[in-house]
Amino acid sequence: MLDSLNFWLNNSLQWGKTPQEWLSPLFYVLSTEKRVFWGYLLVNGLLALLVLSQQKERIVGSLRKMFSKRVWLHPSVKLDVKLIFLNQWLWLLLIAPLLTSQVAIALSSYRFLVDRFGPGDFVPSTLMGVSVIYSVTLFLIDDFTRFYIHRLYHQHPRLWRFHAVHHSATLLTPFTLYRMHIVEMLINSCRSLLVFGLCGGIFIYLVDGKITPVEILGTSIFGFLFNIAGSNLRHSHIWLGWGFIERWVLSPAQHQIHHSAHPQHFNKNYGVMIALWDRWFNSWVPSKGETVTQFGLNEMASDQTLRHHWLGIA
Ligand SMILES: [Zn+2]
Numbered sequence: 001m002l003d004s005l006n007f008w009l010n011n012s013l014q015w016g017k018t019p020q021e022w023l024s025p026l027f028y029v030l031s032t033e034k035r036v037f038w039g040y041l042l043v044n045g046l047l048a049l050l051v052l053s054q055q056k057e058r059i060v061g062s063l064r065k066m067f068s069k070r071v072w073l074h075p076s077v078k079l080d081v082k083l084i085f086l087n088q089w090l091w092l093l094l095i096a097p098l099l100t101s102q103v104a105i106a107l108s109s110y111r112f113l114v115d116r117f118g119p120g121d122f123v124p125s126t127l128m129g130v131s132v133i134y135s136v137t138l139f140l141i142d143d144f145t146r147f148y149i150h151r152l153y154h155q156h157p158r159l160w161r162f163h164a165v166h167h168s169a170t171l172l173t174p175f176t177l178y179r180m181h182i183v184e185m186l187i188n189s190c191r192s193l194l195v196f197g198l199c200g201g202i203f204i205y206l207v208d209g210k211i212t213p214v215e216i217l218g219t220s221i222f223g224f225l226f227n228i229a230g231s232n233l234r235h236s237h238i239w240l241g242w243g244f245i246e247r248w249v250l251s252p253a254q255h256q257i258h259h260s261a262h263p264q265h266f267n268k269n270y271g272v273m274i275a276l277w278d279r280w281f282n283s284w285v286p287s288k289g290e291t292v293t294q295f296g297l298n299e300m301a302s303d304q305t306l307r308h309h310w311l312g313i314a
């Protein structure tokens with residue numbers, strides 16, 4: 001048990017406030033833990049070329065478009081960048097101090113289980129498959145809660161005004177992922193603390209010894225697979241659908257439908273990876289037969305200034 005708690009503490013308290021952290025968005029592309037890590041961007045770029053060649057697009061023209069000044073200096077992209085920095089600073093001030101509460105949540109749930117059901121440590125951590133069960137459980141709960149909160153953002157006007165900041169992007173690039181209002185970031189962080197704290201507490205109770213999730217390059221195995229399968233194309237103009245697989249795993253094209261400015265696409269495909277949640281809640285739309293010609297919200301929301309987005313979008 002102590003091993004597990006030490007592991008938790010080391011993981012949760014590693015966030016110091018060094019000066020570099022204030023500039024860390026500049027280094028996102030170098031961090032293997034970020035979706036925009038250069039290795040993932042490279043693999044996703046190659047995937048994009050493959051898609052374009054299949055669609056008989058002119059590759060040189062598309063490449064030129066991908067790297068054109070008109071894209072990267074577009075007001076929508078400039079706002080993405082401003083929000084990335086602003087959010088990182090607010091995150092350091094408001095959210096990073098909360099991270100220790102993940103340990104407190106894990107410890108409280110562990111103590112609750114011991115008080116209620118007696119000492120745990122039923123399964124040795126050395127048993128084959130324990131890490132896999134831990135990783136799969138975390139992944140399923142994490143993915144479902146992300147879906148459910150995303151759905152709440154769309155259904156409740158008070159929450160929508162904050163989530164609308166992500167949707168007001170009229171041009172999608174992989175960095176649009178970080179275009180988020182601080183209130184949404186705070187809610188998402190609380191969700192993550194609860195999920196990882198509670199799951200951690202339960203597994204520390206059940207498992208005797210140190211338990212670690214299955215990871216590649218510092219990210220969960222599911223996150224790694226998601227990233228090399230084109231996660232960055234979700235926020236891009238490259239249309240990559242996955243045919244029948246979309247019934248189980250959401251494709252990049254399905255997230256583009258989620259960003260579509262066409263009313264028939266509103267409130268569809270809330271999920272991150274697993275498509276089942278959207279199917280159960282009747283918000284699932286396959287990419288086949290759909291086209292998205294415009295991203296963003298209405299004209300009122302097309303003002304791409306920080307001032308316009310500061311309090312959310314009504
Ligand atoms: Zn949304």
Ligand SMILES: [Zn+2]
Nearest residue numbers: 166235255259
């Ligand atoms: Zn998005």
